[in-house]
Amino acid sequence: MPHISLREVTKEYPAPRRGNRPTVAVDHVTLEVERGDVFGIIGYSGAGKSTLVRLINALEPATSGSIEIDGVDVTQLSAAKQREMRTGVGMIFQRFNLLNSRSVRRNVEYPLEVAGWKAGDRKKRARELLDFVGLADKASAYPEQLSGGQQQRVGIARALAANPEILLADEATSALDPETTDEVLDLLARINRELGLTIMVITHEMGVIARIATKVAVMERGKVVEQGETYSVFTNPQTTTAKRFVRTVVRNLPDGDELAELRSQHEGRFFTISFTDEGATEARVFGALARAGVDFNLVYGGVDAIQGRVYGLLTIAVRGDARAVDEALSTIGSGVTIEEVAA
Ligand code: ADP
Numbered sequence: 001m002p003h004i005s006l007r008e009v010t011k012e013y014p015a016p017r018r019g020n021r022p023t024v025a026v027d028h029v030t031l032e033v034e035r036g037d038v039f040g041i042i043g044y045s046g047a048g049k050s051t052l053v054r055l056i057n058a059l060e061p062a063t064s065g066s067i068e069i070d071g072v073d074v075t076q077l078s079a080a081k082q083r084e085m086r087t088g089v090g091m092i093f094q095r096f097n098l099l100n101s102r103s104v105r106r107n108v109e110y111p112l113e114v115a116g117w118k119a120g121d122r123k124k125r126a127r128e129l130l131d132f133v134g135l136a137d138k139a140s141a142y143p144e145q146l147s148g149g150q151q152q153r154v155g156i157a158r159a160l161a162a163n164p165e166i167l168l169a170d171e172a173t174s175a176l177d178p179e180t181t182d183e184v185l186d187l188l189a190r191i192n193r194e195l196g197l198t199i200m201v202i203t204h205e206m207g208v209i210a211r212i213a214t215k216v217a218v219m220e221r222g223k224v225v226e227q228g229e230t231y232s233v234f235t236n237p238q239t240t241t242a243k244r245f246v247r248t249v250v251r252n253l254p255d256g257d258e259l260a261e262l263r264s265q266h267e268g269r270f271f272t273i274s275f276t277d278e279g280a281t282e283a284r285v286f287g288a289l290a291r292a293g294v295d296f297n298l299v300y301g302g303v304d305a306i307q308g309r310v311y312g313l314l315t316i317a318v319r320g321d322a323r324a325v326d327e328a329l330s331t332i333g334s335g336v337t338i339e340e341v342a343a
Contacts, residue, residue: 001070001071002032002033002034002035002068003033003034003035003036003037003069003070003165003166003198004032004033004039004056004067004068004069004166004198004200005031005032005033005066005067005068005071006029006030006031006032006052006056006065006066006067006068007030007065007066007067007068008028008029008030008064008065008066009026009028009029009030009052009055009062009064009065009066009067010024010026010027010028010029010062010063010064010065011024011025011026011048011051011052011055011060011062011063011222012024012025012063013025024221024222025048025051025222026048026051026052026055026062026222027048027221027222027223028065028223029048029052029065029219029222029223029224030224031217031224031227033198033200033215034198035165035196035198036192036196036198037198037199037214037215038188038189038192038199038201038212038213038214038215039198039199039200039201039213039214039215039216039217040200040201040202040203040208040209040212040213040215040216040217040230041200041201041202041203041216041217041219042203042204042205042206042208042209042216042217042218042219042245043204043218043219043220043241044204044220044241045204046221047219047220047221047222048219048221048222048223049170049202049203049204049219050170050171050202052202052219053091053168053170053200053202055067056069056074056089056168056200057086057089057091057168058074058075058077058082058085058086059086061075062075069085069088069089069166072085087111087115087162087164088162088164088165088166089164089165089166089167089168090158090159090160090161090162090164090166090167090168090197091159091167091168091169091170092152092155092156092159092167092168092169092170092172093155093170093171093172094170094171094172094174094175095175096143096148096151096152096154096155096175097155098143098151098154098155098158099143100142100143100144102142102143103139103140103141103142104130104135104138104139104140104141104142104143104146104154105123105126105127105130105139105140106126107143107154107158108125108126108129108130108154108157108158108161109122109123109125109126109161110158110161111158111161111162112125112126112161112162115162125161126139126157126161127139129157129158129160129161130154130157132157132160133153133154133156133157133187134153135150135153135154135157138150138154147180148175148176148177148180149176149180149183149184152172152173152176152180152184153184153187155172156184156187156188156191160191160195160197164197165197165198166197166198166199166200167188167191167197167198167199167200168199168200168202169188169199169200169201169202170202171202171203171204172184172188172201173185173203173205173208174203174204174205181207181208182211185208185211185212188201188212189211189212192212199212201213205248206245206246206248206249207248207249209230209245210230210234210249210306210307213230214229214230214307215227215228215229215230216228216229216230216233218233218239218241218242218245220239220241225239225241225242226238226239226241226242230306230307231276231306231307231309231311233246234246234249234250234306234311235274235276235306235311249304250304250306250311250313252300252301252302252304252313252314253272253300253301253313253315254299254300254301254315258300259341262299262300262315262317263343265299266297266299266317267317267319268295268296268297268317268318268319268320269317269318269322269325269340269341269343270299270315270316270317270318270340270341270343271315271316271318271329271338271339271340271341272301272313272314272315272338272339272341273285273312273313273314273315273316273336273337273338274311274312274313274314274336274337275310275311275312275335275336275337276309276310276311276312276335277309277310277311281310281312282303282312282314284336285312285314285332285336288331288332288333289316289328289329289332291331292327292328292329292331292332293320293324293328294318294320294324294325294328294329295318295319295320296316296317296318296319297316297317298314298315298316299315299316299317300314300315301313301314301315302314315341
């Protein structure tokens with residue numbers, strides 16, 4: 001049974017004025033998140049990501065469709081049962097949402113107070129968690145005294161306080177600089193690995209997906225337009241939206257202007273060469289070209305690691321007799337895709 005399962009989930013907001021159309025924020029979304037997944041949801045602003053999170057957390061009712069956590073449809077639960085369910089779901093936010101009047105430790109204790117834990121137990125649990133996120137020495141500090149990255153780690157400790165099985169991270173790194181973003185993402189990956197939480201990561205940044213998500217769904221105008229293993233979406237995106245997101249991270253194909261510039265600098269025919277870790281390595285491809293006597297220049301692209309796996313996408317300029325070049329390229333073998341770039 002999937003940990004989280006959405007079937008044909010739709011959320012409509014009524015039009016602000018009569019005669020206007022309602023906003024369909026989430027449009028027949030179906031997806032399954034397995035226990036232990038780090039599941040990424042990516043989309044531009046307004047795609048419906050935050051609404052989806054609020055639906056999963058039963059903070060708002062869906063217009064139609066079912067949302068199951070461990071096989072229980074949360075849309076059908078009583079308000080009391082929904083509150084209970086929500087204690088099993090930790091949330092972290094873009095703006096951290098810490099209480100400035102409370103110390104770091106008492107921020108982490110907050111959900112435990114709400115859940116009626118005894119003071120001694122709360123304190124012990126908060127210390128444990130601050131230790132886990134590397135902020136044991138900041139227990140008595142106040143949020144304002146901390147950097148953004150530290151504040152988000154407090155937010156994460158607070159989200160973990162009541163031992164949830166699911167963590168929802170809504171643009172959790174969007175307010176952070178790249179270095180701090182990586183630290184927070186590494187912490188989320190550690191939470192997934194060591195504590196076994198299922199994590200859903202909502203983001204508009206493909207770098208976030210590349211770094212920690214094992215699976216990804218691409219949203220556009222309320223719909224999931226593409227989903228799959230992160231590696232396969234990165235190496236073989238199908239939709240224009242997915243391709244645009246992939247390009248922000250794997251800038252391995254020249255666009256029209258870049259191509260024109262490259263052609264003015266390099267003679268010969270242009271080919272793109274792509275391979276995955278099942279296929280080949282850069283060395284094998286270059287070795288085969290060299291052995292075949294092809295005179296080539298690498299003009300664009302390179303090799304990336306996505307989820308620890310190799311993905312190569314290169315553009316080469318090749319000079320020489322057309323027949324000899326074609327023959328040489330044909331000897332490179334399986335697992336490597338070679339396409340000529342139309343002149
Ligand atoms: P994202 O998180 O991807 O930026 P949102 O889920 O916030 O997207 O928004 C999706 C769409 O739903 C947008 O058009 C937004 O204006 C609309 N929307 C979101 N929340 C509400 C609301 N409470 N009332 C009316 N419209 C809303």
